[in-house]
Amino acid sequence: ELQDVAQFVGLEQSRFYDPAWASGRPIHHNGSFLGYDMNKCIRCFRCVEVCRQVQGIDAISIVERGLGTCIEVLGFPERDACVGCGQCVMVCPTGALAERDDTEQVIDWLYDPDVVTVFQFAPAVRVGFAEELGIDNAEGQIITALRAMGADVVIDTNFAADLVIMEEGTEVVRHVLEGKRPTFTSCCPGWVNFVEKHHPEMIPHLSSTRSPQQCLGSLAKTFLAERMGVDPARMRVISIMPCTAKKDEMARPQFAHDGRRDVDVVLTIREFARLLRREGIDLARLEAGTFDNPHIGDYSGAGVIFGSTGGVMEAAVRSAYFFVNGRELPQTDVTALRGTETLRTAEVKLSDDLPPIRLAICHGLKAARDVVEGIASGRYDFDFVEVMACPGGCVTGGGHLKSKHAYRPAERKKRVTLFDIDAKRTIRQSHNNPQIKKLYEDFLGEPMSERAHHLLHTWYADRKRHAEMRIADIWREIRLNLPEPRNGEKV
Ligand code: SF4
Ligand code: SF4
Known part of the structure; x- marks a missing residue:
């Protein structure tokens, strides 16, 4: 949609584009079907919404802050929760999310x-x-x-x-x-x-x-x-x-x-x-x-x-x-x-x-x-x-x-x-x-x-991501990473 509008108004290049900043944005094209290029992302978060609200999967998260904010498929491509339905690709207005091109x-x-x-x-x-x-x-x-x-x-x-x-x-x-x-x-x-x-x-x-x-x-x-x-x-x-x-x-x-x-x-x-x-x-x-x-x-x-x-x-x-x-x-x-x-x-x-x-x-x-x-x-x-x-x-x-x-x-x-x-x-x-x-x-x-x-006919495999740490282990790790308590201070 956004590409259509840009073409309609004759916009060929964005004056806000900064190649130095863009070079640090995540680009992933190694999945078996999906790739994402955060240089094209306008942070509308439609993909996050469709994955969470329509499909109930919640595989896409919002990460980073400020200008660096972008989306990420956590664990992509090996251990993610994504099922590959591609509904996020359908709602992305810029092509930041797209299938791998095999033409x-x-x-x-x-x-x-x-x-x-x-x-x-x-x-x-x-x-x-x-x-x-x-x-x-x-x-x-x-x-x-x-x-x-x-x-x-x-x-x-x-x-x-x-x-x-x-x-x-x-x-x-x-x-x-x-x-x-x-x-x-x-x-x-x-x-x-x-x-x-x-x-x-x-x-x-x-x-x-x-x-x-x-x-x-x-x-x-x-x-x-x-x-x-x-x-x-x-x-x-x-x-x-x-x-x-x-x-x-x-x-x-x-x-x-x-x-x-x-x-x-x-x-x-x-x-x-x-x-x-x-x-x-x-x-x-x-x-x-x-x-x-x-x-x-x-x-x-x-x-x-x-x-x-x-x-x-x-x-x-x-x-x-x-x-x-x-x-x-x-x-x-x-x-x-x-x-x-x-x-x-x-x-x-x-x-x-x-x-x-x-x-x-x-x-x-x-x-x-x-x-x-x-x-x-x-x-x-x-x-x-x-x-x-x-x-x-x-x-x-x-x-x-x-x-x-x-x-x-x-x-x-x-x-x-x-x-x-x-x-x-x-x-x-x-x-x-x-x-x-x-x-x-x-x-x-x-x-x-x-x-x-x-x-x-075929067979199927359990590919669920099982929790690797118990809550107690997470607390222990947090405690280990805290600074030493000062005299009389309780952690
Ligand atoms: S398009 Fe693919 S993922 Fe969607 S319903 Fe059909 S077979 Fe399933
Ligand atoms: S739908 Fe596309 S443009 Fe919008 S946040 Fe997701 S990847 Fe970025």
């Missing part, structure tokens, strides 16, 4: 003839250009743009969302039958980071299914490489995501095998827009292309609604009903699960032989903390809980283009478009996606098979 790396691979580039883009990316370019669903234009840039393969993360439903839906049905509750969704890396860093006691309740991005990465370098006759060592999987936490997710040690990552680089929508500008491509002028990979890429309506709060739950209910009864849910639209309240609950009857299952959907980490604490204290009792770290889900993820005019209407429009795409798909259940069926027949066997487990 150079992608350009290098695009121009390297030995590299086979495989691009995937997430459900919410196609609706991410609505406000900027006026294209409600830019799926076809994004496909054309990627091909024009020289991408070798373009596939849809929606396909992997269908795959996640096959695995996670099967897992949830098993847990319900075994009486194990609750099961939490695991497709949002901001939420997974929250559990690992803030509430590790909930790790046993996280679904072991990987996120759609990571499922597609591991399938690309195994199944797709085999079908295309390409050496996976030459493949580079590049994701375009509405999310900063996905940059952190792809770097997790669980997702590298023999030194090779399943996903090689994640670009946010902002980085993708920069890449388009550098390559001289105007998305608004492009004809819409279509996916054409014969093995991976087709998606159901259930896959596309992953981008909105409630979408994962609705997709899972459509398939879980089929898994239990062997027939389709009579009403495909499960409207009881839709809405925008930060916590929504519903009861759904999967079969006449089972009691109704208790479902909860929450978005934003303040609501998530309430749910976790409520479950721990017995205030809440759910079978299956969907959590999205960003308020509203991925349609408001930290990797979107920054909304300059109408944040709320833009968010609503994106969500409505995703549900419209779902309503218009001929196939609306993940288990009916023909490419998914073929994948299980030819390669994976069945959901939760050994191969599926190896390629599509």
Whole structure:
């Protein structure tokens, strides 16, 4: 915003800028996804507020005094409380907080003839250009743009969302039958980071299914490489995501095998827009292309609604009903699960032989903390809980283009478009996606098979920062550092 104003009034340089003073300001660019440059900070503290008041995380602090005042992510980058949702980046008016820029790396691979580039883009990316370019669903234009840039393969993360439903839906049905509750969704890396860093006691309740991005990465370098006759060592999987936490997710040690990552680089929508500008491509002028990979890429309506709060739950209910009864849910639209309240609950009857299952959907980490604490204290009792770290889900993820005019209407429009795409798909259940069926027949066997487990599931680690000193130790240290008491003085 501030940059826009500066450009509008023709301000090219600040007369208050002092290079000598600025050289001492903190700049960090070594995190797996986030960097901050305090030379650009105007101390509005919006980032502190959104992290503390909206997300309830409080990872960003105000440090120093007077002219030296700035913000700091305490413990960054190794031992911080940050979950990577990127909501601070969205509200920063100057770009002082920003994602790590990986566009150079992608350009290098695009121009390297030995590299086979495989691009995937997430459900919410196609609706991410609505406000900027006026294209409600830019799926076809994004496909054309990627091909024009020289991408070798373009596939849809929606396909992997269908795959996640096959695995996670099967897992949830098993847990319900075994009486194990609750099961939490695991497709949002901001939420997974929250559990690992803030509430590790909930790790046993996280679904072991990987996120759609990571499922597609591991399938690309195994199944797709085999079908295309390409050496996976030459493949580079590049994701375009509405999310900063996905940059952190792809770097997790669980997702590298023999030194090779399943996903090689994640670009946010902002980085993708920069890449388009550098390559001289105007998305608004492009004809819409279509996916054409014969093995991976087709998606159901259930896959596309992953981008909105409630979408994962609705997709899972459509398939879980089929898994239990062997027939389709009579009403495909499960409207009881839709809405925008930060916590929504519903009861759904999967079969006449089972009691109704208790479902909860929450978005934003303040609501998530309430749910976790409520479950721990017995205030809440759910079978299956969907959590999205960003308020509203991925349609408001930290990797979107920054909304300059109408944040709320833009968010609503994106969500409505995703549900419209779902309503218009001929196939609306993940288990009916023909490419998914073929994948299980030819390669994976069945959901939760050994191969599926190896390629599509993961594990989590306790990364909570436990207090290293007791209060008594802190007092002892303070006493040791005090000056010697003078005669008769008590300390
Ligand atoms: S939002 Fe940006 S400009 Fe404002 S205090 Fe945070 S880093 Fe500085
Ligand atoms: S809600 Fe979506 S955009 Fe936000 S952290 Fe989770 S996966 Fe990323």
